[in-house]
Amino acid sequence: MNPNPNKALFLLLLCSIAFPALRAQQSFSRAGKDHALLFAVKDYREWDGLNNPVRDAEAIAQVLEHKYGFAPTIIRNPSGDKIRQTIRQYLSKSFSDDEQLFIYFSGHGKFVPYPSNPEEGKGYFIPYDGKRNDPYQQSYLSWIDLLPDIDNIPCKHIMLVVDACYSGSILKGKFGRPGELSKAEQLFQSVLPYPSRLVITSGGKTERSDDGKYHSPLTEKLLAGFAGNGGDNGVLTFYELFSLLQDIQPRPRNGYFGQHNPNGDFLFLYQPPTKANFVTDSDGNRYPILSLAGKQWLGKNLNLEVPGSYCYDDDPANCREYGRLYTREAAKEACRRMGAGWRLPADEEVEDLYQHFGDGESAYKALIKGGSSGFAALPGGSRGSFGEYNSLGRYGYYWSATRNLGDFAWGYYFNGDDERADRYGDFLKSLALSCRCLRDN
Numbered sequence: 001m002n003p004n005p006n007k008a009l010f011l012l013l014l015c016s017i018a019f020p021a022l023r024a025q026q027s028f029s030r031a032g033k034d035h036a037l038l039f040a041v042k043d044y045r046e047w048d049g050l051n052n053p054v055r056d057a058e059a060i061a062q063v064l065e066h067k068y069g070f071a072p073t074i075i076r077n078p079s080g081d082k083i084r085q086t087i088r089q090y091l092s093k094s095f096s097d098d099e100q101l102f103i104y105f106s107g108h109g110k111f112v113p114y115p116s117n118p119e120e121g122k123g124y125f126i127p128y129d130g131k132r133n134d135p136y137q138q139s140y141l142s143w144i145d146l147l148p149d150i151d152n153i154p155c156k157h158i159m160l161v162v163d164a165c166y167s168g169s170i171l172k173g174k175f176g177r178p179g180e181l182s183k184a185e186q187l188f189q190s191v192l193p194y195p196s197r198l199v200i201t202s203g204g205k206t207e208r209s210d211d212g213k214y215h216s217p218l219t220e221k222l223l224a225g226f227a228g229n230g231g232d233n234g235v236l237t238f239y240e241l242f243s244l245l246q247d248i249q250p251r252p253r254n255g256y257f258g259q260h261n262p263n264g265d266f267l268f269l270y271q272p273p274t275k276a277n278f279v280t281d282s283d284g285n286r287y288p289i290l291s292l293a294g295k296q297w298l299g300k301n302l303n304l305e306v307p308g309s310y311c312y313d314d315d316p317a318n319c320r321e322y323g324r325l326y327t328r329e330a331a332k333e334a335c336r337r338m339g340a341g342w343r344l345p346a347d348e349e350v351e352d353l354y355q356h357f358g359d360g361e362s363a364y365k366a367l368i369k370g371g372s373s374g375f376a377a378l379p380g381g382s383r384g385s386f387g388e389y390n391s392l393g394r395y396g397y398y399w400s401a402t403r404n405l406g407d408f409a410w411g412y413y414f415n416g417d418d419e420r421a422d423r424y425g426d427f428l429k430s431l432a433l434s435c436r437c438l439r440d441n
Contacts, residue, residue: 032099033294033441034269035155036064036072037090041107043077046132053106056163056219060104063226069271070102071294071441076358080127080141087149095155098192100266102159103150106216109164110140123166143170151197151258159238159266160199160257163218170201170257196264197257198238200245217248230270238266281338290374293356295349295438301378302326302435304334310383310432312392322380322392325432328409331399334435341439347402347410347423349438354412354421363421368396368414375436377414377421383432397433 040057042050054076061072075086095101105125113121124140131139147170150160162170202218215223225244230236242254277289281304288299301323308330312318326334335342345353357366357373369376381392391397394416402410404425411427414420427433 032096034064034068034070034100034102035294036061036070036102036104037086038072038074038104039078039083039086039106040074040104041077041126041128043128044108044126045129047108047126047130050107052214052216052219053163056106056215057104059215059223060219060226063223064102064268065291067226067229067270068268073293073352073356074358075355077128079129080139083125083127083141087146087153090153090155091149093154095153097156099155100157100159101153101155102161102266104161104163106163106219109162109166110137111166112137123170125162125164147257157191157196157264157266158198159196161201161218161222162199163202163216170199170255190263191265191267194261194264195259196238196266197260198254198264198266199257200242200252200254202248202250202252218245218252221245221248226268230268234270234272236268236270241268279338279342288374291441292373292375293349293353294441295345295353296441297345297353297375297438298338298436299374299376301380302331302334302338302437304337306330306334306337308432309334312381312383313389318380318392322378323434325380325383326399326435327432328399328427328429331433331435332401335437338437342437343439344399344401345436345438347400347412347425350400350410350412350423354423360420360422364414364419367421368416378434379414379416380434385428385430397427397431399427399433399435 038057038061040053042052042054044050054074057074057076061070061074064070065072075082078086090101108126108130110124110126111121112124113119122137123143124137125143125146126140129139134140150158200218202216221244222241225236225241228236231240238254242252245252278286279289279298280286281302283304285303287302290297290299303319303323305324306326308327309324310326312322312325324334332344335344353367354360354363357363365371366373367375367377369378377396377398379391379393379396381395382390382397384390396414396416398412400410400412400423404410407429408426409429410423410425411433412421412423415422
């Protein structure tokens with residue numbers, strides 16, 4: 001059955017902080033969340049390819065998500081327009097006062113000095129489609145242009161990390177120095193009122209080596225710093241993190257920009273591992289709850305019986321192995337019956353899930369049963385509008401909540417023949433497909 005069944009160095013920009021409980025005795029609570037946006041360019045249209053950027057971004061995203069509770073989004077090999085478009089989207093987002101945003105750039109960089117003063121000039125980040133010979137730098141991204149947009153993202157606490165050649169050109173002399181960590185509660189109370197715009201770069205106005213090691217020197221030290229779990233009180237500050245980077249050559253730099261207040265800081269709050277959460281439906285079926293791409297997803301195909309749901313080939317054994325197949329209205333009802341907050345994912349949330357793992361083949365390998373994510377998608381096939389069953393063991397088709405024209409709706413699928421994950425907008429609502437529900441964190 002085909003999709004029509006009927007026919008990823010800027011470091012971290014950190015927004016306002018949302019602080020989850022760090023220790024059982026700590027009562028401080030947060031309404032918001034922490035977010036990470038990572039741009040990583042490994043493959044270029046004209047520039048030489050790099051070894052580290054994507055795996056550096058993936059490693060940082062993983063530790064931020066699993067140790068510190070961030071919701072990461074990785075943009076792999078973005079074009080200049082994709083970077084601009086993404087930042088523009090963040091300019092329109094809403095953030096609460098206790099949320100943070102971490103922004104990371106890794107890839108080629110360039111510095112163009114002024115003829116009259118070679119020590120000064122303009123620094124650039126090179127996107128995937130940047131031209132190798134661009135005398136007017138029109139295909140590059142200037143930090144002079146990017147920083148004001150980042151500064152105006154409506155997030156109170158922003159941290160920026162740039163792992164690229166000449167990345168120090170962004171600082172313009174606004175250097176800082178490490179400070180000391182105070183107690184967690186004092187930090188919360190002293191930091192939250194003040195906006196922060198902090199940045200770490202992998203060096204000054206020099207080239208940075210991509211020497212074939214598994215991670216760049218900056219990323220190696222960042223990961224080592226994150227591995228300390230925030231020390232005795234579970235909180236790692238921006239300045240503590242920077243103090244761990246001092247033996248790298250070239251020596252990293254730190255500074256600030258835009259709306260930064262001298263009293264501001266950026267905090268990484270360690271979240272100890274917890275046992276997996278589960279939810280049980282009214283039929284007694286038990287489902288693991290996974291935190292993926294900033295949402296909570298069922299870690300197993302839904303098998304709750306509602307009108308308009310079926311077992312493949314009308315065989316209950318297939319329901320036990322693959323879950324039930326639902327018409328779109330039945331899938332919406334089944335998710336509603338899972339309890340408060342549970343619903344079908346919107347198409348945009350499915351796209352975020354795919355991009356979290358790289359889209360296409362990478363998303364398929366991560367999300368299919370046996371993949372690294374734990375999502376465990378299954379090739380449960382489908383039931384056609386006239387009761388015919390198709391594609392068991394080959395394709396897994398799932399509903400989204402996004403409507404299309406007329407009797408059609410958006411869904412997503414896992415193509416076992418080509419090993420790809422994709423989305424599709426012309427599923428007839430009368431078809432019966434598999435179902436995964438989600439809820440907001």
